[in-house]
Amino acid sequence: MTEPDLPIAAVPTAAEISGALEALLLMADEPMTELVLAEAVGAPETVTREALEALATFYDETGRGFELRRVGGGWRYWTRVEHAGVIAAHVVAGQNAKLSQAALETLAVIAYQQPVSRGRVAAIRGVNVDGVIRTLLARDLVEEAGHDVDTGAAVFATTQLFLQKMGLVGLDDLPPLAPHLPDVEDLEAELSALAAPVVELVPEPVPTADPWTDHQNDPETDHQNDSVPAGQDASAAVPAGQDEEVRA
Structure with missing residues (x-):
């Protein structure tokens, strides 16, 4: 059957x-x-x-x-x-807790460099990022993704929530960074300007006035000296009567 x-x-x-x-x-x-x-x-x-x-x-x-x-x-x-x-x-008016500029910059570094250590992020940004990374961890935007093979430090990567918030299917959908970077020529020009030696301009000294020299070059003095014959005392050039009046 x-x-x-x-x-x-x-x-x-x-x-x-x-x-x-x-x-x-x-x-x-x-x-x-x-x-x-x-x-x-x-x-x-x-x-x-x-x-x-x-x-x-x-x-x-x-x-x-x-x-x-x-x-x-x-x-x-x-x-x-x-x-x-x-x-x-x-x-949601007034209920959106926006990320600070520092948090956005740190999140961008992690998104493009992941997995990346805390020290590497700090080196790229040039500031301490401990507090900012704690904020991103609390928001579930980043997570620990293992440890660095050389230093043993924890490395971080973005989460699925990050992709959802950004409206991305995967990390391959992140916009390229190249259009936002300076051209090679502009970068070389800026580096050359920074490396150029600084020429310090020293002002020329202002000549100091010499009272004796000024007296010798005084036109009034020269005129009086010219009215006295050479080898004659200046007092002798004054008439006798005038000298008596002065003494009186």
Whole structure:
């Protein structure tokens, strides 16, 4: 006696699992991978991916206030950028704790140099970064990713939350740094200017006035001296009567 053949379960279509996918994504607080979603709805990954892409296209074409986006290796709902002002004014006004400029610079160094040690980050920025890295660890934007093989110091890398906040699928989507760096010619010119010797200009000394020399060169004195014949006493040139008047 042969056993009856069991019916083969039909593979669900993308349209059939769309509603279940929406429900799962609405309750998710982080991106869900296609594998997790496929297992949850009992469909192959290819069908699940097809359904997700169809939902994303549907939301875009119908102008919904949200979109389905693939970020951080998974899928998640996001509000649209054009409605950010309304959301900020109504829900999150004054509640966004923004990162400081120092934290943003440190996060950028870790993102482009990861895995990187604390000392290397401090050397690049030129300041102590202990407090800033503690802040980034508390925000779950960076995490320890092992130890340096040479020094044994802990090294840091960005997290999945960082990719989500930045709207990136992976680190390969980070914008290139080359357009933001100075040209080689400009950099060489700046280095040459810094290396040029500094010429100190010493002011010329101001000549000091000599009262005796000035007296000798005084036109009035020269005129009086010229009126007395050479070899004659100046008092002898005064008439006798005038001398008596002066003495009287």
